[in-house]
Amino acid sequence: MTLMKDKKILLGVSGGIGAFKACELLRLFVKAGCTVRVIMTKSAAEFVTPLSFQSLGAESVSVDMFGEKRDTLEHVSWADWGDILVIAPATANIIGKMAGGIADDALSTQFLAFYGPVLAAPAMNVKMFNNPTVQRNIRYLKSIGVNFAGPETGHLASLITAAGRMTEPPGIFAAARQRLIGKNTLAGKKVVVTAGPTKEPLDPVRYLSNHSSGKMGYALADAAAGFGAEVTLISGPTDLTPPPSVTFAPVQSAVDMQKALKRYCSKSDILFMAAAVADYRPANYHKQKIKRSDESMKLELKQNPDLLKSLGDSRPKIVVGFALETENLESRAVEKLRDKKMDIIAANDPTKEGVGFGSDFNQVTLLFKGGKRLKLEKMDKFDLAVRIIDETSILLENHGSKRKK
Ligand SMILES: Cc1cc2nc3c(=O)[nH]c(=O)nc-3n(C[C@H](O)[C@H](O)[C@H](O)COP(=O)(O)O)c2cc1C
Incomplete structure (x- = not known):
């Protein structure tokens, strides 16, 4: 429905x-x-x-x-x-x-x-x-x-x-x-969403990137604003129009995204990490367009920073991430959940028909920090965003009440 x-x-x-x-x-x-x-x-x-x-x-x-x-x-x-x-x-x-x-x-x-x-x-x-x-x-x-x-x-x-x-x-x-949406559970809360791919420049005309359309992240930002939150959407380059009532912060590379996250995350309540951030970037940026020369060429890559870990004290109260894997999906997602100390991870397989990259639909399993597992059916990305925010709102409420005790 x-x-x-x-x-x-x-x-x-x-x-x-x-x-x-x-x-x-x-x-x-x-x-x-x-x-x-x-x-x-x-x-x-x-x-x-x-x-x-x-x-x-x-x-x-x-x-x-x-x-x-x-x-x-x-x-x-x-x-x-x-x-x-x-x-x-x-x-x-x-x-x-x-x-x-x-x-x-x-x-x-x-x-x-x-x-x-x-x-x-x-x-x-x-x-x-x-x-x-x-x-x-x-x-x-x-x-x-x-x-x-x-x-x-x-x-x-x-x-x-x-x-x-x-x-x-x-x-x-x-x-x-x-x-x-008819719910106001995030009124007065600050939400940051990352979305889309990152573009890692190699020279003035070339870059490394991936197929992320940004639709899932945009849907989360859109729905979070509907729940009454003050939303900042940090987005890599996409073809999408930012949703209404959202502060839009466009970025290009993983390093740009890291800077934007540091800027917007302090004092925020929830972070949705839906961006497909490149793990590596070209080790050297060439100021001039690289000329075609030898039969083959070696491209040296350098690891990008871990955006979540580098947040330090600015880390929001609740962090929700996405794990996109083409094999051993759930075990890798659990590993990522623990390693990055996230509260929820949405595990999705982009190779499944009719979901994932570019599609308006997605099918995920939500894995929670405490071990809860929620397999959701295939649905429209906006409806899925509403579902994920319902779950996240409960975690945020519990987080607040635990602190008061
Ligand atoms: C060609 C034309 C275009 C108009 N465009 C607008 C408009 O874009 N916005 C506006 O407030 N009024 C516009 N008006 C004036 C309204 O049509 C007019 O104020 C009318 O009384 C509005 O009635 P309503 O609010 O009951 O529809 C336009 C009038 C004409 C003749």
């Missing part, structure tokens, strides 16, 4: 030029197994038609509060149905109405009656966005728990580059998924 399957999404669409992107957002929710009901403002219907959303898989679309079929006699019955209300795009107008308690159309009325998580993705002209009234409204809505995704700085419809551009649909989907 995945987190998003059968979730009920209320997708509010207001009248901005970004309204067409709400169609893509709807598709992402539908693809993830959610049921979506769309609530459009009349202005939104000037930009996209209700038929577009119906054709793309919305269960129903509401534009006019009066004269529509309802689940019950209640005009706000949809508010009781939804697990989350996502408003994308959110115009300056709807934000003002939400902050002011005005309920003069279907969307603003459902907002007032909806007591679940709300996520708004503002999109507007930069002058509108910077207007003190809009800023005050956003501040107020944040203070009562409304979540915001964006806006981003980028090309606006007016072709200038400024703040006000709606976050792209995958970013809004990710922010909604974080809210749908």
Whole structure:
């Protein structure tokens, strides 16, 4: 069972030029197994038609509060149905109405009656966005728990580059998924995640690396933010977009990662070591591109530092690692768990079909310091991240209570 399957999404669409992107957002929710009901403002219907959303898989679309079929006699019955209300795009107008308690159309009325998580993705002209009234409204809505995704700085419809551009649909989907975890067990906790491969430079154009896509680490950072943690993601080079509400610290080599870890780990509670850090780097960096010459060439390698051991006093309270082995998986994972004094190690075999490198799925066995062993089924990496964080939260809680005794 995945987190998003059968979730009920209320997708509010207001009248901005970004309204067409709400169609893509709807598709992402539908693809993830959610049921979506769309609530459009009349202005939104000037930009996209209700038929577009119906054709793309919305269960129903509401534009006019009066004269529509309802689940019950209640005009706000949809508010009781939804697990989350996502408003994308959110115009300056709807934000003002939400902050002011005005309920003069279907969307603003459902907002007032909806007591679940709300996520708004503002999109507007930069002058509108910077207007003190809009800023005050956003501040107020944040203070009562409304979540915001964006806006981003980028090309606006007016072709200038400024703040006000709606976050792209995958970013809004990710922010909604974080809210749908529905757990806050890491609120006030600091979490550091390492992800991706490292690139060990040989000369200005060549490097040694590995096939790590970074997906597992990004999923952990994403889910940890959903659990309420303050997350720093230290990532080697990947093609992925950093998850919402995460501090992003990009690095290249193992030595860079070591420096970043030292910087971010002090006073942190949990460290997830999901990066595939190169064990060795070229012993000599050539300032100029190495020329093709002899039939064969010898490449001397030097061992990279052990990132965890070099943390010293900055080592977080709980450390979770990954062991990726192609043979003797579990015995090697246990060896690594003990050697590095980790609390949990997730053992995974990248050669298994449909999991591991680059895949959206993974299948791991969690091995705990105390000897507990938990074999998990194959699942989506985000769902696996949620599962691992559930286990880690328990360890962190026990760690705190042991100290108090
Ligand atoms: C072409 C066009 C584009 C617009 N784009 C935006 C926009 O991106 N953001 C915004 O806040 N308002 C935008 N507006 C203004 C809103 O449509 C207007 O404030 C409207 O009253 C919003 O109604 P609603 O919030 O009920 O959807 C635009 C208007 C036009 C004519």
